[in-house]
Every structure is written in C-alpha cells, then in structure tokens.
C-alpha cells in the first residue's frame with residue numbers, strides 16, 4: 709500500500725491519505741475469552757485461534773486477524789478480516805463456555821486441556837492434598853506393619869528350629885496335600901517360614 713508513496717514528491721499525497729485513515733482496532737471486546745485462554749500460571753496467550761494474534765498495548769489487549777490490514781478508512785469500524793473474525797471469536801467463546809461449564813470429575817486423571825484456569829488451580833490443590841494424605845497413610849501403615857512384626861515375630865532357638873524342621877518332614881505328605889506344590893498357599897507358607 710505504501711510502496712507508491714516512496715518518493716518525496718508524493719509525501720503530501722501520503723499525508724493526505726493518512727489523515728483519512730485510521731488504525732484497525734481489532735477486537736478488543738473479548739477479554740473473557742482471553743482470560744479463558746490464559747495459561748495455568750496466568751500466562752497471556754499469543755493467539756486466541758490459529759488465525760489471529762493477541763496484541764497487548766498499554767495494558768489493554770486486542771485480537772487482530774492474521775490478515776489484518778492495520779490501516780483502515782476513517783469511516784470503517786475495523787478492517788474486513790477482523791470484522792469477519794468476530795463471528796469466529798464469538799463461536800469460539802461459546803464453545804469454551806460450554807467446555808468450562810461441563811462438569812468434569814476433578815480427579816488426577818482429568819486431562820488439563822478440559823480444565824479452565826480456575827479448575828486447574830482446584831486440581832493442583834486437590835493433588836497436593838491427596839499427596840499429603842497418602843504420605844500420612846503410608847507412614848501410618850509402615851508403623852502398623854512394624855507393630856505387627858514386633859507383636860507376632862517369634863525367634864526360635866537352634867533346637868526349636870531343628871524340632872520344627874523334623875515335624876514338618878514327618879508330616880510332609882499331609883503338608884503337600886494341604887499346600888500343593890506350586891499353589892499360592894504353598895508359596896506364601898514357604899516365604900513366611902524362611
């Protein structure tokens with residue numbers, strides 16, 4: 709557009725044209741959609757759909773279509789690509805709202821892509837609480853197992869062991885019928901009697 713104004717002779721014409729032009733404001737009224745697109749740490753998105761760019765200037769942002777003409781005639785509200793893009797953004801906003809309002813079980817297996825920024829926070833808090841609860845539970849179970857060992861362990865003397873081995877040998881046939889070789893019961897018995 710500006711190529712034909714490259715010479716000084718046309719500077720006046722260029723200035724005249726500029727005085728009749730404005731800058732396309734893009735679409736700055738989709739702040740709710742922008743918020744929904746923020747990352748888990750509140751990161752500002754660089755684009756809202758694959759066809760646009762999110763531009764932040766002086767702490768306010770606007771969504772411009774990738775083919776935004778930037779310069780528009782003064783009597784136009786916004787450039788044609790950005791005008792058409794409004795309907796895409798509106799439909800994208802509706803889809804995002806449905807997605808956010810769809811109840812999802814906030815379990816640790818819920819994919820992050822299904823969750824809004826606030827729900828990601830809830831999921832993170834829930835996971836941290838789960839971790840603390842599991843840590844307490846595993847500590848409690850560890851103590852419980854130690855207690856069972858302490859209460860039930862029997863240290864046999866050499867003589868008692870020899871006598872036990874002999875008893876087991878004497879009733880090997882009965883043992884085999886009760887604890888068949890290869891059965892789970894046999895495996896557990898052998899492990900526990902070591």
Ligand SMILES: [Zn+2]
Pocket residue numbers: 732733734772773775776777778786787788789790791
């Ligand atoms: Zn535009």
